[in-house]
Amino acid sequence: xxxxQTTLEALNLLISFDNELWQIVAVSFSVSLxxxxxxxxxxxxMAFILxxxxxxxxxxxxxxxxxxxxxxxxxxxxxxxxxxxxxxPLGDWQMLFTQKAMIFGQMLICFPxxxxxxxGALQASDRRALETAVTLGVSTTRVAxxxxxxxxxxxxxxxxxxxxxxxxxxxxxxxxxxxxxGMTRNIPxxxxxxxxxxxxxxxxxxxxxxxxxxLALNFFLSSVRGKGYLRT
Amino acid sequence: MKAITLTVxxxxxxxxxxxxAEDTQHIKLATTTSTYHSxxxxxxxxxFEKDSGYKVDVIAAGTGKSLRMGQNGDVDLVMTHAPKAEAxxxxxxxxVLPRKLMxxxxxxxxxxxxxxxxxTQQSVAEVFKSxxxxxxxxxxxxxxSGTHKKEMGIWxxxxxxxxxxxxxxxxxxxxxxxxxxxxxxxxTMTDRGTxxxxxxxxxxxxxxxxxxxxxxxxQVILVNPERYPAINYQGAKVFSDWLVNPxxxxxxxxxxxxxxxxxxxxAE
Numbered sequence: 001x002x003x004x005q006t007t008l009e010a011l012n013l014l015i016s017f018d019n020e021l022w023q024i025v026a027v028s029f030s031v032s033l034x035x036x037x038x039x040x041x042x043x044x045x046m047a048f049i050l051x052x053x054x055x056x057x058x059x060x061x062x063x064x065x066x067x068x069x070x071x072x073x074x075x076x077x078x079x080x081x082x083x084x085x086x087x088x089p090l091g092d093w094q095m096l097f098t099q100k101a102m103i104f105g106q107m108l109i110c111f112p113x114x115x116x117x118x119x120g121a122l123q124a125s126d127r128r129a130l131e132t133a134v135t136l137g138v139s140t141t142r143v144a145x146x147x148x149x150x151x152x153x154x155x156x157x158x159x160x161x162x163x164x165x166x167x168x169x170x171x172x173x174x175x176x177x178x179x180x181x182g183m184t185r186n187i188p189x190x191x192x193x194x195x196x197x198x199x200x201x202x203x204x205x206x207x208x209x210x211x212x213x214x215l216a217l218n219f220f221l222s223s224v225r226g227k228g229y230l231r232t
Numbered sequence: 233m234k235a236i237t238l239t240v241x242x243x244x245x246x247x248x249x250x251x252x253a254e255d256t257q258h259i260k261l262a263t264t265t266s267t268y269h270s271x272x273x274x275x276x277x278x279x280f281e282k283d284s285g286y287k288v289d290v291i292a293a294g295t296g297k298s299l300r301m302g303q304n305g306d307v308d309l310v311m312t313h314a315p316k317a318e319a320x321x322x323x324x325x326x327x328v329l330p331r332k333l334m335x336x337x338x339x340x341x342x343x344x345x346x347x348x349x350x351x352t353q354q355s356v357a358e359v360f361k362s363x364x365x366x367x368x369x370x371x372x373x374x375x376x377s378g379t380h381k382k383e384m385g386i387w388x389x390x391x392x393x394x395x396x397x398x399x400x401x402x403x404x405x406x407x408x409x410x411x412x413x414x415x416x417x418x419x420t421m422t423d424r425g426t427x428x429x430x431x432x433x434x435x436x437x438x439x440x441x442x443x444x445x446x447x448x449x450x451q452v453i454l455v456n457p458e459r460y461p462a463i464n465y466q467g468a469k470v471f472s473d474w475l476v477n478p479x480x481x482x483x484x485x486x487x488x489x490x491x492x493x494x495x496x497x498x499a500e
């Protein structure tokens with residue numbers, strides 16, 4: 001079958017609101033959005049502490065976090081699988097092959113990315129503002145909030161980068177989710193499965209949904225950024 | 233920058249020389265995971281390569297994908313176990329010279345306590361009915377593989393739709409499916425080869441076997457050279473001949489996994 005024919009079939013699947021296809025899309029979004037929203041605030045706090053405080057061993061923490069960004073998602077999947085397995089230490093939770101397990105895995109994947117990128121963004125902001133404000137007697141939490149607000153665009157970019165990573169990852173979702181139809185089958189595991197089956201049209205259709213998502217996110221980012229520049 | 237360019241250049245030289253270093257002819261075989269992961273091919277291929285001088289590259293995928301690769305001319309021959317799909321494959325002119333090669337069988341495995349009481353059933357259709365009626369967890373391959381097609385055939389016999397609450401379609405290979413069944417303490421249908429290879433790692437037991445319906449025949453089919461003149465039809469033919477001749481058939485019968493014969497040679 002030609003690539004063109006496959007693409008046409010894929011478009012047809014999308015437009016005809018193929019139920020199975022959209023169910024998969026829904027799983028992808030609910031899992032990845034839950035993961036990122038659960039992890040975003042802890043990441044900001046951690047990044048802030050790393051950027052604005054000094055403590056012994058800070059460089060070691062930073063190196064570890066930067067290294068963790070490069071961990072293959074299947075390795076995280078494997079570790080989580082062993083923890084959650086019936087014979088594993090967390091087996092009693094009965095979480096394996098549920099959306100919760102996928103969310104957990106994706107949180108682990110995006111946490112180091114978020115912290116590392118947000119740390120970079122906060123570090124680049126002007127730290128004299130913090131020092132001045134503190135000398136003037138403004139509470140630290142307020143200053144922190146202001147600083148985070150001022151760096152919102154790079155922080156948003158970091159969040160989008162992390163989201164792109166988890167919404168496209170296949171290794172961990174496959175291992176701890178199990179690709180169960182209607183429950184834990186998301187876009188990447190479905191693409192892996194469809195191409196494994198030789199059903200390329202479904203795979204291409206899902207790939208297009210992912211691409212559209214990436215495009216929408218980038219449009220969104222550049223539009224808010226545009227407004228940001230206009231205001232100054 | 234220079235270093236990167238050099239590395240890329242070096243890598244491409246390495247990969248180029250790796251792909252073109254030898255003059256031995258390669259045969260590309262698409263086959264089911266059951267023949268590959270059981271170790272059968274690792275047992276047969278060195279003998280064949282010694283006898284013929286050909287080198288066989290194995291691509292292990294489900295039957296669905298294997299046939300698809302044959303249809304696309306990505307491989308030279310296929311070795312699969314889904315009689316209906318294979319018949320279509322040959323009828324449509326994608327494949328030629330289908331030959332019966334060997335068979336093994338499927339078994340139904342599940343948790344030792346056997347909540348759905350399938351052990352005492354008379355036929356595999358009855359087994360499936362009890363599982364559905366009890367609403368037990370049943371993990372289905374759901375991947376268009378030969379095993380999945382077999383399973384769907386049995387559901388069709390029961391006149392039931394496999395859409396009860398415990399039915400889990402996972403779209404994965406036999407090994408991962410068995411692991412999931414063990415983790416969820418559910419039932420599944422597996423080929424005996426993968427079962428023997430995995431049984432030590434699983435908390436499952438064979439609960440039902442021996443029904444004629446669970447018979448699992450393998451065929452070897454050449455990809456039609458009229459559709460794809462560039463494929464290695466000659467080599468594929470030599471391999472297919474070797475498999476169905478006494479030596480290949482004898483080796484198939486001799487292959488053992490955990491001390492048990494796995495495949496019964498059945499070439500005519």
